[in-house]
Amino acid sequence: MIDYKWGxxxxxxxxxxxPKFEEQFKEYNSFPERLGMPVYxxxxxxxxxxxxxxxxEFSEGLAVAWTDGxxxxxxxxxxxxxxxxxxxxxxxxxxxxxxKIGSKYSYINRSGQLISQMFDSVESFSEGLAxxxxxxxYGYINRSGQLVSQVFDYVESFSEGLAxxxxxxxYGYINRSGQLVSQVFDYVESFSEGLAxxxxxxxYGYIxxKGKVVIKLQFDFAxxxxxxLAxxxxxxxYGYIxxTGQVVIQPQFDFAxxxSQGLAAVRIDNKWGxxxNNEKMVIPAKFEAAESFYQGKAxxxxxKKLLGIIPIxxxxxxxNTEGNPID
Numbered sequence: 027m028i029d030y031k032w033g034x035x036x037x038x039x040x041x042x043x044x045p046k047f048e049e050q051f052k053e054y055n056s057f058p059e060r061l062g063m064p065v066y067x068x069x070x071x072x073x074x075x076x077x078x079x080x081x082x083e084f085s086e087g088l089a090v091a092w093t094d095g096x097x098x099x100x101x102x103x104x105x106x107x108x109x110x111x112x113x114x115x116x117x118x119x120x121x122x123x124x125x126k127i128g129s130k131y132s133y134i135n136r137s138g139q140l141i142s143q144m145f146d147s148v149e150s151f152s153e154g155l156a157x158x159x160x161x162x163x164y165g166y167i168n169r170s171g172q173l174v175s176q177v178f179d180y181v182e183s184f185s186e187g188l189a190x191x192x193x194x195x196x197y198g199y200i201n202r203s204g205q206l207v208s209q210v211f212d213y214v215e216s217f218s219e220g221l222a223x224x225x226x227x228x229x230y231g232y233i234x235x236k237g238k239v240v241i242k243l244q245f246d247f248a249x250x251x252x253x254x255l256a257x258x259x260x261x262x263x264y265g266y267i268x269x270t271g272q273v274v275i276q277p278q279f280d281f282a283x284x285x286s287q288g289l290a291a292v293r294i295d296n297k298w299g300x301x302x303n304n305e306k307m308v309i310p311a312k313f314e315a316a317e318s319f320y321q322g323k324a325x326x327x328x329x330k331k332l333l334g335i336i337p338i339x340x341x342x343x344x345x346n347t348e349g350n351p352i353d
Contacts, residue, residue, distance in 0.1 A: 085117035088136075099123070099138070108138035122169065124148055133171065142171030153184040155202060164191075166204065175204025186217045186235045197224075199237050208237030218250040221269060230258070232271075241271035252284040255303055264292070266303075275305045286318040289347060298326065300349070309349035322346055 083089060088099040088107060098110035099118075114126040122133045122141065130144035133156070142158075148167075149157040155166040155174065163177035166189070180192035188199040188207065196210035199222070213225035221232040224243065231243030232251075247259035255266040255274065265277035266285075279292040289300040289308060299311030300319075315327035323344050346352050 083117070085119065086121070086136075088118055088123075090115045090117060090123075108134070120151065120169075122151070124150070140171075141169075142167055149183065153187065153202065155184055155189075157181055157183055174202070175200055182216065186220070188217065188235055188237070190214055190216065199233075206237075208233055209239075215250050218252065219254065219269065221251055221256075223248055223250045223256075232256070241267070249284045252286065253288070253303065255285050255290075257282055257284050257290070266290070275301070275303075283316075283318050286320065287322065287347065289319050289324075291316040291318060291324070300324075308347075319347060323352065 084102060088101060090097050091100040091106070091110070093106075093110050096110035097112050097115050098106050099108040099115070101107050112125045112127055116124040118136070121136055125132060125134050125140075127144065130146065131148040132144050133141050133148065135141055145158040145160055146162075147159040151169065155168055158165055158167055158173075160177055163179065164181040165173050165177040166175045166181070166184075168174050175191075178191040178193060182190040184202065188201060191198055191200050191206075193206075193210060196212065197214040198206050198210040199208045199214070201207050208224075211224040211226045215223040217235060221234060221240065224231055224233055224239075226243055228246075229243040230245040230248035231239055232241035232248075234240045245258040245260060246262075247264075249257040251269060255268060257264060258267050258273075258277070260273075260277040263277035264279040264282040265273055266275040268274050279294060280296070282292040283290055285303060288302055290302075291298055292301055292311070293316075294311050297311040298313040298316035299307055300309035300316070302308050313326040314329045317325045323346060325344055344352050
């Protein structure tokens with residue numbers, strides 16, 4: 027405090043913010059600990075100019091702050107750097123912040139300028155692009171606010187350099203330039219371990235991140251890859267293939283789940299057990315139902331008695347990866 031005014035010094039004792047504040051703030055994340063307290067703006071040159079501020083935590087030196095029903099952005103000394111004119115806003119990330127005006131959304135830069143037109147909705151940036159909605163259609167903008175693709179009926183965020191899009195009831199993938207890089211399919215899933223499950227004409231196969239079909243569409247049913255193997259159905263039985271498309275566990279199961287934590291639940295003769303990735307039956311098939319392992323545990327169902335075909339006294343148990351009950 028100098029002449030009854032407060033300022034700030036750095037760790038060397040050098041004055042970095044001249045004493046000009048009427049109050050001293052106890053800082054939390056470099057801002058007053060008591061959010062919602064009156065904050066004095068020295069640039070007003072009026073001792074009676076106070077505003078009640080409610081602020082979020084800081085990101086990139088600025089925090090979203092509300093006053094009189096609108097929000098803007100304050101810096102770490104409480105100065106309103108971007109004036110409150112938005113109905114809602116999110117914190118800055120990589121130089122941009124999502125804002126809402128009325129019922130529309132866009133992004134602003136650190137100067138508070140809109141980088142694009144307003145949209146019905148906007149998502150966070152992923153791999154340099156953000157998903158936006160325009161009149162019930164979807165597209166992508168880059169960090170300059172430019173639309174980089176045509177608009178689609180449905181889209182997902184970018185993953186491994188590609189994004190899933192829907193075109194006239196079919197699905198395909200576009201790259202970050204907005205170009206369609208794959209043929210279109212009846213059904214697709216997101217990429218997993220470098221490959222994406224696709225379906226056309228009731229057959230399943232896999233494409234790589236360049237949109238090329240690398241495992242022929244030949245399976246009656248299939249799952250995405252998990253732990254380097256994928257569950258597939260061939261001639262009414264389930265087995266597993268590797269990422270080259272080679273069958274490594276022959277189709278022999280009545281039903282099965284994907285590998286999880288080194289084990290896969292499989293059904294043989296109406297009983298469930300667990301195999302490893304080498305086809306070894308690690309936990310014998312003795313359960314009425316079984317789920318995949320998660321965090322070292324899996325739920326199974328054990329049937330105590332049967333009266334005709336009506337089960338009496340069913341119970342669920344949780345087992346560990348050795349097959350021992352733990353509940």
